[in-house]
């Protein structure tokens with residue numbers, strides 16, 4: 052895809068109705084030859100909207116007004132480009148636990164959780180967060196993760212987790228303020244509730260930090276999986292990760308994960324992890340597919356706001 056198409060598609064598929072500020076910026080960048088030429092000096096993987104907008108937010112630049120944003124990026128391009136080269140989009144959204152929970156709670160307990168592409172590991176605490184599925188609350192405490200659930204009943208209880216580990220090419224540390232600042236900058240401007248959720252989830256993780264290993268989801272998965280304790284169900288899971296992984300490595304990962312004991316949960320864009328015979332998504336806009344052991348079971352929205360069960 053050309054850079055203009057990347058920004059146009061981002062505006063239409065991901066931000067429309069979800070972040071008016073980023074929708075405006077994406078459309079403005081898509082039609083701005085000067086900004087596109089600057090972005091095209093970066094490697095293809097570094098031209099993404101979330102990375103550009105996150106870096107500008109991190110550096111204190113404006114993201115509400117496209118003209119002010121444009122002026123900032125052009126005036127500060129060397130710094131913006133340098134940050135984009137060394138950073139990656141590692142949005143860590145604890146809210147995604149709300150769409151994982153119905154599947155996790157139905158597996159044989161207790162669980163040994165292994166998340167690939169874990170970022171700071173905030174999705175490794177599904178047993179510690181509270182959930183609100185309509186008028187049904189599951190668990191106590193903070194953060195409370197709201198999710199619209201259709202087609203299945205909310206789980207009655209949270210899973211029991213006896214081991215949790217994450218694998219990431221660049222693990223982030225929730226006890227390091229600089230890493231938390233980057234996670235905060237990656238949250239879209241209007242999403243104050245997600246910022247509060249990040250603080251609350253980071254406090255949960257910081258109180259009992261997970262085992263986070265720096266490594267690749269293919270090369271380093273077997274060794275980490277081998278550390279899971281006997282007597283617990285190993286669950287390898289990932290959410291919004293495979294779009295960052297080149298297609299041949301995605302195939303290597305899905306072949307590998309099927310050879311491991313236990314279960315595999317994927318919550319991914321179906322254009323990067325395709326499934327046969329998917330029903331129509333329940334609404335317009337971006338959806339992930341939740342799949343258990345390669346079998347698709349539900350549509351989910353990007354930050355865990357809703358789940359529509361179809362199997």
Ligand SMILES: C[S@@+](CC[C@H](N)C(=O)[O-])C[C@H]1O[C@@H](n2cnc3c(N)ncnc32)[C@H](O)[C@@H]1O
Nearest residue numbers: 141142143144168170219220267268290292295
């Ligand atoms: C968008 S973040 C999602 C984080 C988390 N799964 C969540 O849902 O909140 C994707 C993560 O995948 C990691 N990642 C990308 N390629 C990877 C690879 N080959 N092996 C391990 N982690 C990878 C990135 O570093 C990043 O932290």
